[in-house]
Amino acid sequence: MTAASDPRTPALPVTFRPTRTRVVLLSVGTVMFAVITAVAVTLERLNPGERVSFVVTALLFFGVLALLSRPKVVADETGVTVVNLTRTRRLDWAEILRVNLRPGDPWVFLDLSDGTSLPALGIQPGIAKEHAIRDARALRALAEERGTSKQS
Missing domain, CATH: 2.30.29 (PH-domain like)
Structure with a gap:
């Protein structure tokens, strides 16, 4: 049986990836980044260095979730x-x-x-x-x- 006649065999090239997991990870990462950045901007007691550390932490969280979605x-x-x-x-x-x-x-x-x-x-x-x-x-x-x- 050839690949063309076998319904289980997809046409090439084909990419397999856990799409739902990827969507969840990237969505959560985006929301986390937005929330942490918003908190950093809205808290009046934070100095500029602390605000930057909040944003850097948010970027690290997003980076880890993006790596997990790779x-x-x-x-x-x-x-x-x-x-x-x-x-x-x-x-x-x-x-x-x-x-x-x-x-x-x-x-x-x-x-x-x-x-x-x-x-x-x-x-x-x-x-x-x-x-x-x-x-x-x-x-x-x-x-x-x-x-x-x-x-x-």
Whole structure:
């Protein structure tokens, strides 16, 4: 069965990311930044240095939440790019032996040909479990299709 005839296999390139989680994190970060900055501006007892420290703290909170919203998995014709919190790793299709999302797993794990396992935080069942399962199945179908065709 080819990728075009398999309904589980999406068209390439495709990006998998926890959209709802990302929206929540960035929304909360924006609201927190606005509230803390408003407090810094409206409190009359604060000197300029204290106001700046409030705004810097708000920026740090927003930065952490933006970092937590970064993960994604991008699949294209030649392979997969896994973007986690602080690291990005590029894999050829042949390197991916299995795509795992077992009950209770916080995110997808990729079993690799070098014997290691790579967490792919871009597919996580946190807020949207069905969406994550659908994405994991789609990535699994792509890995099976692309990985076996390259090895044959």
